[in-house]
Amino acid sequence: MLICPICSGALHTIHNGLDNGVQCSHGHRFDRARQGYFNLLPVQHKKSLDPGDNAAMVEARRRFLDAGHYAPLAARLAELAAERAPARWIDIGCGEGYYTTQLAAALPDADGYALDISREAVKRACKRAPQLTWMVASMARVPLASASCTLLASVFSPIDWTEAARLLRPGGGILRLGPARMHLFELRQKLYDEVRDYVDDKHLADLPDDLKLADTQTLEFRLPLDSHDARADLLAMTPHGWRVNAERRERILAEPFEVTVSVRYDWIERQ
Template sequence: MSILLRCPVCYEALRSEQKSAVCKNNHRFDRARQGYLNLLPSNKKRSKNPGDDQMMVEARTRFLNHGYYQPVVDALIDKLKSFGNEASQRILDAGCGEGYYTSGIKEQLKDSSVCGFDIAKPAILAASKRNKAIEWLVASVSELPLMDEQFDAVISIFSRSDWPEFVRVLKPGGHIVLLTPGQNHLMALRRAIYDEVRPYPEDKRLQDLPEDLALLESQTIHHLMMLENTQAIMDLLAMTPHYWHVNAGQNSNLSNWVSWNVNWKCACRWYKSTTHQHR
């Protein structure tokens, strides 16, 4: 069950043709040697190299590969299994980064069709090395190069959401799983950086929830991790936006810590589509 792609130029369906994807208007997109498709035209980028850079991607890859966020993967898989039709599910990971969560889902739900996309090309390059059975795309969340009403589930993990686009590609009755930082997420890290630390606004994304989505349930995922070396501490810092707020003195203090206990707490919510409002 293949993922149905849409041309980012004219919005017609894309068909596979050798190592390319082509629409009826002959807009052609070649697959990279690593297997992914770049479906983000240069005229739709807000910068030359949008998204995470190579340094952040490498830090995230090293850190996540140690399994610090495995409880998130486990919770996502349990929830996806509860939706039923495991063998025939199409799953979209919106803003997949370097593919840690996406690959974990595919490894557990082997018969599902999984697509992951991110706006950052370095992230998709890294993701392509994780699992060749996933459709990897360079794309923007605000204009998904995907055909309508095909996904059973859309997941968004610490990433930007676009409710209208999520609803458009979701099957009627499909689910959206949204995971955001809990109010005290990575509090120890934030206290080491900022003079004043405010709780994350957990309900921020609910303010613009469309009428055709209904909140079904919320869950908190809480975990304590022990970072036992400087590399892990610095990788955690580098994979977050907090990295850009650290001055030289703080950076030195953090890098001199030998070990660190870090609590993190995530808010996981899932929604079910009711009606569709096509554009």
């Protein structure tokens, strides 16, 4: 199902006894890294030398998620995916693989793929579930054949709707987990002098005609941030923390507090 990110031709495993790469009929070859992933992001598709999250950001998210702070989010995501019973699925923007691994456990008989533009993230992610096909690739140029998937998962990640529609078979859909209006509200209060209201359905305004919202569910709970490490990692892994000045950052890290975790799950169906 893999296609060449340069010419869109089918990619085939190179049968040389090593199983270390794939190649299309035009001779474009891509090796499998020793960690187990394919780098399918050609240099001409990069906007920087090393795009995506850096190692420090990836490690902060890994520590925070592995500590179980967002475990209810991942559990519900896996339940919703299992209800759809896809034959083939892909996690777009998989990051360090926390949610992807739980999807894989919930879909043991399905053909699973995962990609992120960050090489640092995928290097760590592919160790969690080696049975999946892991890729460093662009979310705007997913190296999978058209109409090859029945479920596309997106967790706190942007979606190229046109590309998503290309990947999905009719009746398949996008399972999107994104922030709701009150998500991390208390943290935002500490970060900003004025907290802007968050419109949690604004992403639906850009849906093309062949994608329709079929179902929406929400999940909300209170999360105590008792440890300094939890507060520091949450700041490091969210866009809210990237722009905070040093003085305000230290004030946030100094004292325990609680935040509201509030998300919505959308099932957006391919017509």
